[in-house]
Amino acid sequence: MAAGAAMAQTGPDVTEVDEVVVTGIRASLQQSLETKRSSNSIIDVVTAEDVGRFPSSNVAEAITIIPGVTIDREFGQGEKVSILGTDPALNRTLLNGQTVASADWFILDQPGRTFNYALLAPQIVGSVEVYKTPEPRIDEGSIGGTVIVNTRRPLDAGIDPISGAVTYLWNDRSEEGDFQYSVMGNWTNPERTFGVLVAAQRASDFLRRDGVQSYGTVTASDYLPSTQPSWKPGSPTCVGACADTLAANPDAIGLNALAASYFEQQRDRDSYMAALQWRPTPNLEINFDWLRIDASYDNTNQSMFAFQGNTWNALDRLTDITVEDGIITRATFDNALSVLDVQYREAAMTSDSYRLNLEWTGDRWDVSAVAGYTTADGGTQRQLFGEFLNWSNYTVDISGGPGGPAW
Numbered sequence: 001m002a003a004g005a006a007m008a009q010t011g012p013d014v015t016e017v018d019e020v021v022v023t024g025i026r027a028s029l030q031q032s033l034e035t036k037r038s039s040n041s042i043i044d045v046v047t048a049e050d051v052g053r054f055p056s057s058n059v060a061e062a063i064t065i066i067p068g069v070t071i072d073r074e075f076g077q078g079e080k081v082s083i084l085g086t087d088p089a090l091n092r093t094l095l096n097g098q099t100v101a102s103a104d105w106f107i108l109d110q111p112g113r114t115f116n117y118a119l120l121a122p123q124i125v126g127s128v129e130v131y132k133t134p135e136p137r138i139d140e141g142s143i144g145g146t147v148i149v150n151t152r153r154p155l156d157a158g159i160d161p162i163s164g165a166v167t168y169l170w171n172d173r174s175e176e177g178d179f180q181y182s183v184m185g186n187w188t189n190p191e192r193t194f195g196v197l198v199a200a201q202r203a204s205d206f207l208r209r210d211g212v213q214s215y216g217t218v219t220a221s222d223y224l225p226s227t228q229p230s231w232k233p234g235s236p237t238c239v240g241a242c243a244d245t246l247a248a249n250p251d252a253i254g255l256n257a258l259a260a261s262y263f264e265q266q267r268d269r270d271s272y273m274a275a276l277q278w279r280p281t282p283n284l285e286i287n288f289d290w291l292r293i294d295a296s297y298d299n300t301n302q303s304m305f306a307f308q309g310n311t312w313n314a315l316d317r318l319t320d321i322t323v324e325d326g327i328i329t330r331a332t333f334d335n336a337l338s339v340l341d342v343q344y345r346e347a348a349m350t351s352d353s354y355r356l357n358l359e360w361t362g363d364r365w366d367v368s369a370v371a372g373y374t375t376a377d378g379g380t381q382r383q384l385f386g387e388f389l390n391w392s393n394y395t396v397d398i399s400g401g402p403g404g405p406a407w
Contacts, residue, residue: 041133044069047126059149060117063128068145071117077207077267079118084132086144093117094148096289098355098370099139103378105297105347115147119293119351121201121271123165123182126152151289152184154195154277159186169205178204194278201271209263216256218309220249220328223318237334238318245321254328256309258396265299283362289355295378297347305339308396313337322399329399340388349378 044066060071060078071078072088080088093100093115102115129148131138138146152159164183171177181202188195223238223246238246276288308314314336322330355372 041131041135043132044130046128046130059120059122059125059128062122062125063130063147066130068132069130077118077205079116081115081117081147083130083145083147088115090143092139092142092146094139094146095291095353095374096150096287096355097148097357098353098372099374100291100353101351101374101376103349103351103376105295105349105378105380116349118267119269119271119295119349120149121182121203121269123184123201124151124199124271124273124291126150126156151273151275151291152197152199153275153287154186154188154197155192155279159184159197161186171206171208173208173210176206178206180204193280195276197273197275197277199271199273201269203267203269203271205267207263207265207267209261211261213259213261213303214255214257215259216309217253218256218315220246220252220254220321220323222309223315223321224250225316237316238321242318242320245323249323249326252323252326252328254309254331255396255398257305257307259303259305261301261303263299263301265297267295267297269293269295283360285359285361287355287357287359289353291351291353293349293351295349297349298345299347300342300344302340302342305341306394306396307337307339308333310337313391320395324399330395330397332393332395334393335391336394338390338392338394340390342386342388344384345380346382347378347380349376351376 046063046066060081063069063081064071064078068084070082070085072080072082081091081093082088083091093102100115102119104116127150129150131146131148132144134140134142134146138148162183162185164181167180169178169180182199183201184197184199186195186197225238270293272292274290278286306314308318308331314333317333317336318331319334320330320332321328351374353372353374355370357368357370357372360367
């Protein structure tokens with residue numbers, strides 16, 4: 001930025017002002033560049049300003065702008081991070097440099113090192129550092145990379161004494177919207193050597209997912225009467241043209257089972273954080289951070305299954321079949337089994353993290369000490385399950401799919 005001298009103006013149209021304040025994000029961007037330049041490893045940094053430019057619902061959504069970082073959106077919202085193509089369980093996530101405990105809401109998820117980023121609100125982020133190569137000072141254990149989420153600190157530049165935001169998030173799939181709230185308060189002494197920051201966020205989101213799922217494959221020869229168990233009564237239903245098609249294409253591949261699935265979930269997340277920062281001298285700094293997250297993930301899932309490859313209820317009920325290029329594209333069954341599964345789950349997660357650290361920076365060497373505690377609990381608290389069986393005539397037809405099926 002450059003400013004030139006201006007001649008004083010006088011006259012009736014001149015308005016005098018007491019003060020002109022210019023606010024920018026240049027310092028934050030410069031800090032991000034300096035962090036990358038001074039690092040001994042390959043690192044990318046996302047600042048709070050970068051996070052604020054995008055309507056991110058959590059930290060995972062915010063860091064997708066970094067090259068080599070992808071996220072898992074299995075349920076419509078980013079939850080797990082993959083670095084350089086590695087499995088999310090092979091990466092580590094640290095909160096202010098400390099391991100943070102996390103839990104999963106899905107009943108089929110097993111405990112592991114995978115961190116659930118849906119727990120972290122983007123409003124608490126001061127910066128996110130993604131290390132794609134290791135450093136001695138960083139806890140070992142990651143193959144793909146390490147993500148360090150740094151929360152906001154009271155003495156950071158550009159934090160207003162009181163700030164807040166209200167946003168509205170619309171989901172075009174579920175056709176529902178929810179408000180998101182956040183508020184932050186910050187106090188520092190006049191010398192800017194001590195500060196206190198507190199913040200709270202409330203986020204709600206209603207998700208919906210529709211899909212068609214397949215489970216395994218069978219071959220046309222599995223429908224032949226000669227392959228049916230000897231104990232099964234009844235006469236073969238696949239005769240005439242149906243039997244001729246089977247005999248001519250015994251190695252044709254078809255779906256073993258097919259399901260039309262519907263999933264909906266109400267996600268509510270409350271986040272609370274507090275930070276104390278004391279910098280008595282330019283070389284010494286003491287920080288205390290606290291973060292608590294309470295979240296609920298109640299969901300309903302229902303699936304309509306067709307078991308056209310099942311030995312006990314469909315293999316001997318085939319009445320018509322179409323084979324194209326070695327693939328069973330259409331199959332009709334008479335009085336075969338279909339099943340409707342309905343599941344309602346009440347799920348919740350909590351996470352608590354405390355961290356106290358001391359840092360002394362000298363001209364030639366640094367000293368740091370850290371003490372922390374983190375705990376998390378979560379999962380499905382209650383599950384209601386219903387299964388409804390139906391014997392009916394149906395046809396499984398994949399001939400109208402976009403392009404050729406891939407096996």
